[in-house]
Amino acid sequence: MILEQNLIDIRGINPQELKCGSVLSGNEGNFTSPGYPDLYPSNVTCEYIISTSNADRGIRLTFSDFSTELDNDYVEVRDGNSSTAPLLERITGEPDISTLSATSTSSNMYVALVTDSSVRGRGFSAAYASICPNLLTDDKGGFSSPNFPSPYNPDANLCWGISVQPGFAIELEVTSFVTSPEDVMTIYDGASEDSPIITSLSGEVIGDYYSTGNNMYITFISNPANELEGFVVYYKQVCGNRFVDPSGTVSSPGYPSPYPQNANECYFISVTAGKTVQITFTDFVTEPNYDVLRIYDGPTAESPLLASLSGGETGTVVTSTSSKVYMVFTSDADTGGAGFTAEYVEV
Structure with a gap:
């Protein structure tokens, strides 16, 4: 009776008209086609x-599994709670489940699973x-x-996930922020709320925040009153490789082991405003002309080129x-070398 009442509430139809099906609730779960x-x-x-x-x-x-009679038996997935909601996917046959979502x-x-009177399959298992x-x-973006x-x-109870290219990080710039003290934005250093917290913001703040990897997750939760x-x-x-101390060490990927082929690694050094950066290479061996470290006099690759080192x-x-x-630092697909290590210091 609970299932029947839910169907009436959600779709406004008589549940006796349904051959099979169910209403699923909770924030996660699993279900299968009948008989699977x-x-x-x-x-x-x-x-x-x-x-x-x-x-x-x-x-x-x-x-995790999907097999139906091709074209004649199929599954429709719609963006809403009824058969008239926008269609997301129409799935039939035996598709590649590794990319099926x-x-x-x-x-x-x-x-909805729709079948005809001829060939049958084992159906599906879904989560x-x-x-x-x-x-x-x-x-x-923003x-x-x-x-x-x-x-x-x-x-x-809002959320945003940010994912950029592997090997890079994310700079998040909060340019305007006015909330009540009870309404909180939380910034996570990763792809979910299980990741480490970078910071939590409320009230009136602005600032820049950085991830250590190529994913960042942000939530915002407000209370019932005092919306601003x-x-x-x-x-x-x-x-992704950020150095903000007055001195430090910068090395090629995997150093002192040889660097990988087809490397594309970046390094950002930022010292005290008004100071300059001196970099001394205590070891540098790469494939001449093909595996190259380019050094720019500023915060990006659009800054003036200071040096191009190879060999x-x-x-x-x-x-x-x-x-x-x-x-x-970039390397090609051929022979590599030991790579490099350098000491930097603000001067």
Whole structure:
């Protein structure tokens, strides 16, 4: 009776008309086609309505097994709670399950298995989970609180995931932030809320925050009252190897072991404003002309080129004219070398 009542509430239909199906709740779960792993029945439309508890999150649907009669028996996945919601996927036959998934934009998803009267298959085994629907994958971008600069919504539970290229990191710039003290943004150093916390923000703040890897996860939770204008945030992909102490050591990947083929590694050094950076290479052996370290007099690869080092360059000293240096080491697919190590110091 609970299932029947849920179906009436969600879709406004008589549950007696359904051949099979179920209403699924909770923030994660699993379900299968009827009879799985044995053959599913003929001439049925089995409807699965997934409704998770967080209205601000989406649903990620994945499959661990899928086999139906090609074209005639299929699964539809829709972005909502009914058969008229926008279609996300139509799946049939025996697709590659390693790439088979669908993601809704809200906390509701509709899944239907439709079969005919002929050949049957074993059907499917699926899993769903509540996820952040806001995944940002460009090298740079931004986001803001809903309605900005008008007040954000009460009882919000929002999230944003940022993922840039492997080997790089993320710089998050909070340019405007006005919330009540009880409404908190939390920035995580990784891809989920299980990652280490970089910082938590509330009240009135601005600032720059950095990940140590190529993923960052941000949540914002508000209480039922005292909504203010909210926030504006920008991000960009930056070098993952960051050095901000007055002195330190910079080395090629894996040093003292030989560096890998097809390397593309960056290094960013930032010392005290008004100082310069002196870099001394205590060891430098690369394949001449092909495996190269380029050193730029500034914070990016668009800054003026200070030096381009390749081959045997042990003992070389390079000094910047500013407090920031950006370096890029690239290698080709052929013979490598021991690589390099260098000591830097502000002067």
